[in-house]
Amino acid sequence: MVFDVGFAFNDSNFSDRVLRIEITTDPPPNSDIAATANAYQVRHGKRKREDEETTVEGLPSVANNDDSTVKTLHINSLILAVKSTFFLKLFSNGMRESEQRHVTLKINASEEASLMELLNFMYRNSLNMLDVVVAADKFGVSSCMRYCTNLLLNSPMTPDSALLYLDLPHSVLMADTFQPLANAAKKYLAGRYKDITKFEEEVMAFPICGIEAILASNELEVESEDDVYDFVLKWARQHYNRPEERRVNL
Structure with missing residues (x-):
């Protein structure tokens, strides 16, 4: 049975983590950044703040951080870990960072809509955008990829x-x-x-x-x-x- 836990989406009462999404301007075509756009990396590090964060880098970031915007969401690590191998590894790697409350995810502006739809799917098991399959592949949400594929095959x-x-x-x-x-x-x-x-x-x-x-x-x-x-x-x-x-x- 598939449960809809949409009521918990971005609700601090049902969340144990804070997801900080840094959205950077897409790199110009043919740039060095664009050439390595598929070289996704995950690294853990300390930030010079009172509360340490785990930084998860998706696509390489534009050097000028002044062009970035930030969105903050309350997330439930158990829900995301069950649906996504990416978040499962992040939250259960056994390292000190896996227990930290704040997680920073860096993405390009072109990924924002797909990522938000993907997070919505993991909570509600429904989609409004079929092209979110790209984000599902990146973050290892195989159930979402299967859902998208079945919809498209029947269209x-x-x-x-x-x-x-x-x-x-x-x-x-x-x-x-x-x-x-x-x-x-x-x-x-x-x-x-x-x-x-x-x-x-x-x-x-x-x-x-x-x-x-x-x-x-x-x-x-x-x-x-x-x-x-x-x-x-x-x-x-x-x-x-x-x-x-x-x-x-x-």
């Missing part, structure tokens, strides 16, 4: 939704709970665009994940392999103007 597939699913981070695509949806998206695109020459203008706008799904199929319906070769060259020139970009991305 009508469209070219836009299929491309969206396949363009998620690699760790999400490789997760066992997400594999059925990723496979369904690939099958949908491969079946819809068997003859890429017939839909050339539409497919030409696809990101590389969509092109890979179509070309990996054994059901391509084209008159000649040369047609596929010509299409790939045309697509590569359009999406990667510089030859060195093609070598890196293709």
Whole structure:
């Protein structure tokens, strides 16, 4: 049986910890920070304050902390530990920090909405945003990933939704709970665009994940392999103007 404990969300009477969320401005594209955006790290440390805190760093922070904003929530460590392997490790690592009352989580601004929806799910077992699956993968909430995947599998597939699913981070695509949806998206695109020459203008706008799904199929319906070769060259020139970009991305 799944219990709804939404009444305890951000309620100090039913919480034993304080979660301090530091929200930093998203790094600019192609910056060193963006290049390491998936290198999540967790570290414990002391802060020069009367009450020591545990700092959990999600994505790398922007150096200028003046650009950050802070949200504070009352949380129940037992509820989060039951639903999330991330919080389970944090609260039960046996170290001194695991018993501290304050926890600081650093995220980028683009993660804020997903994180709030994810916390809401862990309390209420319901979601308003399906893209929270990315946050669920990061924080190890497998039940949430499974919930999202089942909802999406039972929703009508469209070219836009299929491309969206396949363009998620690699760790999400490789997760066992997400594999059925990723496979369904690939099958949908491969079946819809068997003859890429017939839909050339539409497919030409696809990101590389969509092109890979179509070309990996054994059901391509084209008159000649040369047609596929010509299409790939045309697509590569359009999406990667510089030859060195093609070598890196293709």
